Amino acid sequence: MIFHLLSRLSAKVPSVVYRAALIMKPQVVFVLGGPGAGKGTQCTRIVENYSYTHLSAGDLLRAERSREASEFGQLIDSYIKDGKIVPVEITINLLRKAMEETMEMDEKKFRFLIDGFPRNEDNLQGWTTVMEGKANVKFVLFFDCTSEVCIDRCLERGKSSGRTDDNRASLEKSLAVCTCDCDPILGLF
Numbered sequence: 001m002i003f004h005l006l007s008r009l010s011a012k013v014p015s016v017v018y019r020a021a022l023i024m025k026p027q028v029v030f031v032l033g034g035p036g037a038g039k040g041t042q043c044t045r046i047v048e049n050y051s052y053t054h055l056s057a058g059d060l061l062r063a064e065r066s067r068e069a070s071e072f073g074q075l076i077d078s079y080i081k082d083g084k085i086v087p088v089e090i091t092i093n094l095l096r097k098a099m100e101e102t103m104e105m106d107e108k109k110f111r112f113l114i115d116g117f118p119r120n121e122d123n124l125q126g127w128t129t130v131m132e133g134k135a136n137v138k139f140v141l142f143f144d145c146t147s148e149v150c151i152d153r154c155l156e157r158g159k160s161s162g163r164t165d166d167n168r169a170s171l172e173k174s175l176a177v178c179t180c181d182c183d184p185i186l187g188l189f
């Protein structure tokens with residue numbers, strides 16, 4: 001109905017307005033859980049069966065770290081090795097850009113699984129500041145997994161992943177941050 005109406009109006013309405021009216025507001029599911037809890041694995045399976053796009057905050061940070069011209073490469077590298085949370089402005093910018101690029105390429109791709117973000121209340125505050133009114137967060141999918149299982153899985157993954165944080169020291173730091181800082185986020189949804 002809306003499409004039909006817009007088609008009829010399109011001759012009179014500037015094309016940018018026409019396109020904007022057709023583009024949906026992003027629908028977001030936050031996917032949380034410790035390192036190795038299985039977030040990435042389950043997101044891949046969801047994408048195979050439902051019309052979602054998987055955006056891993058950690059993957060976006062690792063890609064930015066590898067980008068030659070990146071001004072944040074070294075900073076991201078040291079935060080990841082230390083299992084610490086990268087300043088939220090950097091992560092939000094990467095997420096926002098990835099969502100925009102996805103929707104620009106295909107406006108039907110407006111459902112996103114955001115994996116590994118927000119990790120603490122500061123992250124959530126950053127999201128709200130930048131994305132309030134621009135995206136709808138539907139719910140949080142939380143993978144509850146013991147620290148021992150998380151560590152075992154990531155150490156196994158580390159044999160081939162090449163990830164600088166798939167080692168016991170980084171994992172223990174990351175799990176401590178996750179346990180202390182992720183819990184309040186779950187209470188908010």
Ligand SMILES: Nc1ncnc2c1ncn2[C@@H]1O[C@H](COP(=O)(O)OP(=O)(O)OP(=O)(O)O)[C@@H](O)[C@H]1O
Pocket residue numbers: 033034035036037038039040041042058116153154156157
């Ligand atoms: N249900 C499961 N049972 C056994 N192994 C699993 C299960 N889910 C995932 N794995 C394995 O555990 C490892 C970590 O899984 P995955 O990368 O999906 O976790 P993650 O939560 O995305 O981790 P990270 O946040 O560190 O990226 C992978 O090697 C994966 O194959």
Ligand SMILES: O=c1ccn([C@@H]2O[C@H](COP(=O)(O)O)[C@@H](O)[C@H]2O)c(=O)[nH]1
Pocket residue numbers: 035036056057058059061079080081082083084085086087091115116117118119165174
């Ligand atoms: O929102 C985020 C997501 C990730 N990080 C940093 O990256 C590593 C790895 O994250 P994974 O989700 O396990 O891929 C994490 O330990 C943080 O250092 C972040 O800062 N903010």
